Amino acid sequence: MGEQELFWVMSPVIVLASLTLLFARKAVYVLAGMIVVMIGLAVFYVTLEAPFLGMIQVIVYTGAIMMLILFVLMLVGVDQKESLRETIRGQRWIALAAATGLVVLIVTTVYRIELPIRDIGGMNDGGNPQVIANALFGEWVLVMEILGLVLISAAVSAIVLTHLPRSGDRRSQAERAEERVRARLNPVNKPMPGVYARRNALDVPAIDPEGKPVPASISRVLKARKQDKDGSEWRAIGKDEAAE
Amino acid sequence: MVNIVNALVSPTPSPSVTPPEGFVPWEQTLRGDSLLLVAIKAVAILVFLLLSVLFAVWFERKVISRMQERIGPNIHGPFGLFQLVGDALKLLLKEDVSVTKRDRVLYIAAPLISVICAFLVFSVIPIGPAVRIPFTEDVTPLQLTDFPVAALFILACAAVGVYGIVLGGWASGSTYPLVGAVRSSAQIISYELAMGLSLVTVFMMSSSMYTQDIVAAQADLWFGVLLLPAFLLYIVAMVGETNRLPFDLPEAEGELVAGYMTEYSSIKFAWYFLAEYINMLNVSAVATTLFLGGWRAPWPLSAVSDGVLNTGYWPVLWFLAKVWLLMFFFVWVRGSLMRLRYDQFMRLGWKLLIPIGLGWVVLWGVARVLYVKDWLPSVKQVTVPAAIVLGLATVVVLFWPSKPGEEKTGRGRVKEIDATAGGFPVPPKPGEKLPPSPRSTRTVDARSQAKEKGDRDKG
Amino acid sequence: MTEHMNPYVPILVMIGVATALAVAGVVVSRFIGPHRYNKAKLSPYESGMEATPGAAGGGRVPIRYYLIAMTFIVFDIEIVFLYPWAIAYERLSLFGLVAILSFLALITVPFVYEWRRGGFDW
Numbered sequence: 049m050g051e052q053e054l055f056w057v058m059s060p061v062i063v064l065a066s067l068t069l070l071f072a073r074k075a076v077y078v079l080a081g082m083i084v085v086m087i088g089l090a091v092f093y094v095t096l097e098a099p100f101l102g103m104i105q106v107i108v109y110t111g112a113i114m115m116l117i118l119f120v121l122m123l124v125g126v127d128q129k130e131s132l133r134e135t136i137r138g139q140r141w142i143a144l145a146a147a148t149g150l151v152v153l154i155v156t157t158v159y160r161i162e163l164p165i166r167d168i169g170g171m172n173d174g175g176n177p178q179v180i181a182n183a184l185f186g187e188w189v190l191v192m193e194i195l196g197l198v199l200i201s202a203a204v205s206a207i208v209l210t211h212l213p214r215s216g217d218r219r220s221q222a223e224r225a226e227e228r229v230r231a232r233l234n235p236v237n238k239p240m241p242g243v244y245a246r247r248n249a250l251d252v253p254a255i256d257p258e259g260k261p262v263p264a265s266i267s268r269v270l271k272a273r274k275q276d277k278d279g280s281e282w283r284a285i286g287k288d289e290a291a292e
Numbered sequence: 293m294v295n296i297v298n299a300l301v302s303p304t305p306s307p308s309v310t311p312p313e314g315f316v317p318w319e320q321t322l323r324g325d326s327l328l329l330v331a332i333k334a335v336a337i338l339v340f341l342l343l344s345v346l347f348a349v350w351f352e353r354k355v356i357s358r359m360q361e362r363i364g365p366n367i368h369g370p371f372g373l374f375q376l377v378g379d380a381l382k383l384l385l386k387e388d389v390s391v392t393k394r395d396r397v398l399y400i401a402a403p404l405i406s407v408i409c410a411f412l413v414f415s416v417i418p419i420g421p422a423v424r425i426p427f428t429e430d431v432t433p434l435q436l437t438d439f440p441v442a443a444l445f446i447l448a449c450a451a452v453g454v455y456g457i458v459l460g461g462w463a464s465g466s467t468y469p470l471v472g473a474v475r476s477s478a479q480i481i482s483y484e485l486a487m488g489l490s491l492v493t494v495f496m497m498s499s500s501m502y503t504q505d506i507v508a509a510q511a512d513l514w515f516g517v518l519l520l521p522a523f524l525l526y527i528v529a530m531v532g533e534t535n536r537l538p539f540d541l542p543e544a545e546g547e548l549v550a551g552y553m554t555e556y557s558s559i560k561f562a563w564y565f566l567a568e569y570i571n572m573l574n575v576s577a578v579a580t581t582l583f584l585g586g587w588r589a590p591w592p593l594s595a596v597s598d599g600v601l602n603t604g605y606w607p608v609l610w611f612l613a614k615v616w617l618l619m620f621f622f623v624w625v626r627g628s629l630m631r632l633r634y635d636q637f638m639r640l641g642w643k644l645l646i647p648i649g650l651g652w653v654v655l656w657g658v659a660r661v662l663y664v665k666d667w668l669p670s671v672k673q674v675t676v677p678a679a680i681v682l683g684l685a686t687v688v689v690l691f692w693p694s695k696p697g698e699e700k701t702g703r704g705r706v707k708e709i710d711a712t713a714g715g716f717p718v719p720p721k722p723g724e725k726l727p728p729s730p731r732s733t734r735t736v737d738a739r740s741q742a743k744e745k746g747d748r749d750k751g
Numbered sequence: 752m753t754e755h756m757n758p759y760v761p762i763l764v765m766i767g768v769a770t771a772l773a774v775a776g777v778v779v780s781r782f783i784g785p786h787r788y789n790k791a792k793l794s795p796y797e798s799g800m801e802a803t804p805g806a807a808g809g810g811r812v813p814i815r816y817y818l819i820a821m822t823f824i825v826f827d828i829e830i831v832f833l834y835p836w837a838i839a840y841e842r843l844s845l846f847g848l849v850a851i852l853s854f855l856a857l858i859t860v861p862f863v864y865e866w867r868r869g870g871f872d873w
Contacts, residue, residue, distance in 0.1 A: 076462055080398060083455060090448075094759055103444035104831050110451035111484070111827045114477050115820045117458060121474065122814040176440050177501060181839035184832070185847040192832065193850070196857040203825045203861035211818060211868055212719075218872065330761045334768045384776075387785045392793045404773045411769035415762060437761035444834065445762075466795035470812065478816055481823040488830040495837035554796050559780035563773060642819065642871045646826070646862075653833065654855065657840065661848045664841050 051095050062088035075120040082113055100177045239265040251277045325432055329425075333436045337414050345569040350376040351616075352623050359627035383565070388558040393465030402463055403556065403563035406456025410570035412449045416442040417577045418504050420587045420607035433504065434587075434608065443491065443501040446578055447484075450533060454480050456567065457535075457542060457552045464555035472551030475634070476535070476542035482641025483532035483539070489649030490525040493656045494582050507586030516583035521652045521682060523583045525645060527621075530575035532641070535568060536622055538629040539637060576618035580611060587611040644689055651685055818870050822861060829858040 061084065068081030086109040093102035136142075172179055184192055219227075229235045239254040239262050251270055253261040266276045325333075350365065350373060357364030365372030390399065420434030439445070454476060461473025495501060497518065498509040509515075516523040532539040543551030553564045580586060587607030588594060594602060601610075632640070655678055709724045711717045720726050814820070836843065836851045843850075865871065 074395075076395075076398070076459070080401075080459065083452075087452070099439060099441045099759070100444070100835070103441045103448050106448035107444065107451055107488075108824075108827055108831055110448075110455070111480070112824055114454070114458065114480060115817075115824060117462075118474070118477055118814050118817060118820055121462075121470075121812045122817060123811065175500070175838075177835050178839050181835035181843065181847075184835055185839070185843045185850050189846075189850050193854060193857070196829075196854045199825050199828060200857055200860050203822060204864055206821050207818060207861065207865050207868065207870065211865070211870055325761075327760075327764075330764050331768070334761065334765045337765070338768055338772060384780065385784050387787065388780045389788070389792050391795050393795050400777060404770070404777070407773050408766065408769045411772075412762070412765055415765045436765060437758050439758040464795070468796065474812060474814065477820075481816065481820055485823065485826050485830065488827070489833075492830070492833045492837045495834060496840055499838050499841065501834070501838060549796060558784055559776045563776065638816065638819070639871065643866070650855065650859065654852065657848060657851070661840060661845060665845060 054091070054095055058088050058091055075124050076117065079113055079117050079120065082116075083110075086110075086113065097172055098176065100180050234264075238262075241265045241267075251275055253277075329430070329432060330436065334415070337436060338411060341411065341414060341570050341573065342566075344573055345566055346376045346380055348569050348572065348619060349379055351619065352626075355620065355623045356627050359624070383562040384559060386558040386561075388560070391464060391466060391555045394555065395463040395465065398459050398463035400560070402456050402460030403560045403567070404456075405459065406453055406567035407563040407570070409449045409453030409456065410567040410574065413446050413571075413574040414577065416445050416503050417574075417581055418507055418586055419611050420605065421603065423604055434605075435504065438502050438504050441501050442503045443495070443506065443582070446574075447488065447491075450571075450574075451480075451484065453567065453571070456564075460556070460564070461542075461552035464552075466555050468548045468550075468554045469552045472542040472548050472554070475548075476552060478634075478638065479532055479535070479539065479542060482638055483529045483645070486525055486641060486645035486649050487529035487533060489646065489653060490522045490529060491582065492653045493519045493522045496656065496660060503581055503586075506582055507588060510585045510588060514583060514585040516585075519583070519656070521648065523579075525649050525652070526579060526583065528640075528645060530579060531622070531625060532637075534571045534575055534622075536572065537626040538632050540631060541634060541637065544631060572619065572622055573615065576615045576622070577611075579618055580614040584614050647689065648686065652682070655682065818865065822865055822870075825858060825861060829855070 065081040065084035065088070069078050072078050072081065087106060090102040090105040093099070093105060225235075239256075241250050241254055242252055250267065252266075253263055253276070254265040256262050270276045353375075354364045354372070365375035368374035368378060415436040416438060418433065418435040418438070422431050422433045424431050457476045458473045461469040461471075461476065464470070494506065494515055497515060498506040500506065500509075506515075531537075535542050541551075542548075543553065548554070553561055556564060587602075587610055589596075589601040589606065589610050593610075601607075659678060707724045708727055709720060711720070711726050832854060833851065836847055840847055
């Protein structure tokens with residue numbers, strides 16, 4: 049029911065979303081576009097009576113695109129815009145040549161296809177997942193195992209290439225606490241920053257009982273960034289001082 | 293015990309076997325629904341979920357306050373029930389603040405993704421068997437729809453729903469939400485696998501991914517009993533999936549203010565809030581369907597006058613009772629456990645849940661195939677060793693000695709290297725270490741070492 | 752309406768109803784509720800401090816668990832292969848069992864390797 053209509057509704061959506069890969073300047077927009085493309089393809093699979101594939105498409109690709117988001121955050125930056133500077137000389141021409149080749153390949157392949165390729169009526173008899181199971185663990189079992197090999201070679205090589213062993217030893221929270229006590233440093237937490245009722249932000253030092261600011265209560269990071277405040281303007285004022 | 297034996301010995305009929313005379317598959321009954329009926333059901337589910345969330349908020353506040361020796365909401369209406377109306381209206385009437393550094397499109401889209409995905413899960417949950425609609429002759433199951441991969445649809449919805457959190461955290465353009473988003477994806481990495489693994493043995497026993505088939509396969513014995521390890525795995529994973537204590541790291545109040553929803557207010561915050569509570573209801577309903585017999589009456593009641601309590605509108609009662617029992621469990625866990633540290637919860641996911649899940653699938657798979665082949669003469673020969681192996685494995689994993697003092701950087705002395713000897717700085721290899729940094733006097737380690745050195749020199 | 756309801760059409764109906772509600776909520780909240788903005792309200796929340804103007808290094812966030820994330824994808828695919836086997840294991844019998852067990856053993860290799868190298872230690 050409505051298979052054709054759904055196709056004509058979904059196709060423009062998918063094509064538009066996939067264009068973000070080319071034209072969106074923010075990397076996260078590209079990823080959002082990919083999510084739309086992925087879900088759209090899943091809808092197509094379901095309308096083509098391959099519901100198992102449709103659901104798997106969503107489950108696996110959500111994980112994969114989530115990883116891409118992580119890598120964008122890690123390597124590109126939160127809101128870094130894409131740079132259009134060429135890093136490899138002549139890469140545009142190489143890319144253009146490769147793209148032309150790909151287009152020629154796709155066009156000739158599509159041109160040679162005759163429809164219908166094969167009558168697949170009754171293919172799903174006994175349930176779509178069951179049919180997939182029979183194919184996977186029957187005719188195509190060797191392919192599946194080889195796929196497993198390809199997957200683990202990718203995973204293992206990623207680990208080999210990027211895993212850095214810890215250069216120091218790992219100490220637990222308890223051990224660190226013990227060391228602090230040994231060194232006669234603050235055995236418990238440093239005082240929290242902020243002055244009650246005046247300014248509670250992280251950039252203002254706490255006031256000790258004598259009314260003096262405690263510089264140690266501000267994070268080292270804020271000091272390095274020069275975002276810390278002096279604290280003297282928020283300290284409690286004594287009665288005689290206020291009278292002056 | 294007799295039930296376990298039966299379930300093991302007589303495999304549930306797989307759909308490929310020709311069904312008995314007069315057997316109407318669920319899908320067939322559902323196909324009789326008109327579009328109008330479907331729309332009515334969809335709206336009914338929506339209303340049911342909204343009301344349930346309102347009730348859940350009151351329920352949680354009431355239960356948690358009793359656990360903390362307080363009374364909880366008791367002013368407005370009987371038992372403080374009208375408090376929830378006030379809560380809901382307050383959220384609607386709040387000022388809609390949008391931070392200046394937000395990303396315009398995704399900032400609005402993210403909470404919508406979360407809440408829509410949360411609404412979708414209930415469309416495949418069977419709330420009851422086929423019933424006659426009052427005042428008509430139409431018969432329809434108390435379920436919106438069911439299809440060959442309905443159980444996977446639930447996983448897919450949950451997976452897409454997480455994008456709402458991650459994109460929302462990113463689009464706020466603020467630090468705390470971003471950290472919440474990153475933590476949320478770490479959570480997915482660790483707990484989605486455990487959840488996926490826990491479902492495998494359920495599908496083995498039902499031989500189907502129709503949710504109604506899974507409920508039907510539990511007529512004799514609930515999977516929560518038969519597949520106890522998988523059930524426990526699911527329970528842990530479901531708490532992780534919903535960002536509830538002790539796994540609420542993406543929105544840890546003490547550390548991240550409110551995590552990914554820090555910069556959201558008014559209705560956009562309400563959608564996140566709603567999505568979280570609907571997700572609690574969702575995973576409870578899924579646990580009920582997959583492990584606790586779905587809408588089927590619990591044992592002593594199911595035997596009453598030939599299972600009359602499993603027909604008509606009665607099953608709605610059992611379904612709701614089971615779901616709210618699990619909701620109570622959620623609140624109970626929140627009331628008793630503290631939030632895990634980041635490294636602890638990653639370790640729990642990868643070093644405990646996934647190995648147990650994998651081991652359980654392999655164990656059950658081997659045992660079941662040998663049974664189907666009729667190569668094992670007695671039940672005891674499988675269940676007893678299986679229980680022993682699993683128990684041992686759990687004990688070994690739980691009490692695996694960790695070696696705190698062990699040097700992990702290689703044997704022998706640690707060599708100090710000149711990092712810039714080759715002209716540009718290189719990181720130390722295992723077994724090497726850098727000379728102390730000029731800034732290192734700032735750290736606690738350096739000062740403690742200096743202190744010790746000074747003490748030694750004096751002595 | 753066709754003779755038989757396609758089982759996936761109700762999902763579309765549900766998506767429609769849920770989207771309508773969600774979007775309506777956002778639109779309504781534009782018109783009700785106060786609008787009294789000031790600079791502090793509109794700036795990102797950083798515990799009362801002046802918001803950080805822009806993160807150093809383009810706002811790159813160190814993701815400590817990126818290796819685990821890669822392992823996750825491999826496992827995700829593995830579980831996907833387990834599902835069809837699980838619903839048809841009776842017919843696939845011993846051959847299917849051997850096939851899935853060898854596949855599982857293969858996939859567990861990077862898991863064990865990463866564990867041994869300390870990839871799961873923090």
